[in-house]
Amino acid sequence: MLALGAPLAFIGKRAAQAILVMLAIAVIAFAVKGALGDPLREIMGEAVPEAERAELRHKLGLDAPWPAQLARYLGHAAQGDLGQSYIYKRSTLKVVLAKFPASFELVLAASLIVLLISLPAGIYCAVKPRSFSARLILGLSVLGISVPVFLTGIILISIFSVWLGWLPAFGRGETVRIGFWETGLLTLDGLKHLLLPAVTLSSIMLPLFIRLVRGAMLDQLGTDYVRTARAKGASRLRVWLHHALRNALLPLVAIGGLQIGNLLAFTLLTETVFQWPGMGFLFLEAVTRADVPLITTYLVAVGFLFVVTNTLADIVSLWLDPRISLEGRR
Numbered sequence: 119m120l121a122l123g124a125p126l127a128f129i130g131k132r133a134a135q136a137i138l139v140m141l142a143i144a145v146i147a148f149a150v151k152g153a154l155g156d157p158l159r160e161i162m163g164e165a166v167p168e169a170e171r172a173e174l175r176h177k178l179g180l181d182a183p184w185p186a187q188l189a190r191y192l193g194h195a196a197q198g199d200l201g202q203s204y205i206y207k208r209s210t211l212k213v214v215l216a217k218f219p220a221s222f223e224l225v226l227a228a229s230l231i232v233l234l235i236s237l238p239a240g241i242y243c244a245v246k247p248r249s250f251s252a253r254l255i256l257g258l259s260v261l262g263i264s265v266p267v268f269l270t271g272i273i274l275i276s277i278f279s280v281w282l283g284w285l286p287a288f289g290r291g292e293t294v295r296i297g298f299w300e301t302g303l304l305t306l307d308g309l310k311h312l313l314l315p316a317v318t319l320s321s322i323m324l325p326l327f328i329r330l331v332r333g334a335m336l337d338q339l340g341t342d343y344v345r346t347a348r349a350k351g352a353s354r355l356r357v358w359l360h361h362a363l364r365n366a367l368l369p370l371v372a373i374g375g376l377q378i379g380n381l382l383a384f385t386l387l388t389e390t391v392f393q394w395p396g397m398g399f400l401f402l403e404a405v406t407r408a409d410v411p412l413i414t415t416y417l418v419a420v421g422f423l424f425v426v427t428n429t430l431a432d433i434v435s436l437w438l439d440p441r442i443s444l445e446g447r448r
Contacts, residue, residue, distance in 0.1 A: 201411030240331020
């Protein structure tokens with residue numbers, strides 16, 4: 119019972135914390151919404167009699183005290199109602215959800231690129247630290263950290279789209295709809311359009327994760343249990359992957375949860391450079407056209423994704439090391 123109860127208590131604690139964080143994000147979104155201007159000006163315009171303006175203000179509850187407006191906003195938010203978009207004339211949540219698949223697939227592809235490159239590269243730099251290849255990889259990682267993501271995108275477009283003509287420079291390409299989900303992962307044209315934006319977005323995390331994997335592996339390779347495994351005759355590959363890597367993954371998973379959230383935030387720059395029709399590009403349009411409800415809904419959605427990814431990272435960390443649940447009860 120104790121073995122099962124401790125992880126459940128840990129997960130329950132993280133879920134309660136996630137709810138509190140989302141409540142704080144919703145309160146901040148409400149404050150931002152009130153600070154960005156009067157919604158009646160966007161709804162009715164300027165040349166409207168003051169009597170009509172006051173009547174609509176009362177009807178919408180905008181003349182109520184601030185705590186009452188906040189309670190109403192939180193109540194509607196709990197039901198999925200975050201307001202109506204001035205641009206699209208429909209629910210802001212539906213507008214954001216319609217753009218979510220494009221951003222999700224971009225972040226997913228970038229994360230896979232980071233995972234497939236950083237793990238072998240970081241392990242190699244740890245087990246062969248003095249080799250020329252390891253020094254070259256670390257040198258390139260420093261260069262990758264130094265180059266802004268938008269400049270990386272422009273360089274890739276110049277090389278692979280303008281000079282070589284191999285890949286498209288903008289847009290999402292051909293997509294297919296499966297239920298409510300519109301995806302470009304099932305078409306060759308969609309995959310071609312995804313490649314350059316995904317590589318550009320991955321350049322944010324890739325250099326960092328190569329160094330994190332290298333550092334974590336170096337720490338584990340010097341521990342007693344790794345020396346014991348070697349003394350027992352375990353192969354180098356088994357020692358690296360089964361013993362050292364498993365324990366090295368624990369801090370990487372925790373940091374990865376935060377970095378995936380950063381990827382979601384940096385889609386704004388990547389989607390702008392490649393005209394990728396996702397949430398980041400939608401946010402830029404909302405800011406340009408002063409669509410306050412859409413701006414605040416985007417903030418709530420990104421905050422929710424941050425909370426979900428970090429909660430999942432905590433659960434994966436628990437799976438890798440069950441002792442975390444016991445530490446969480448102290």
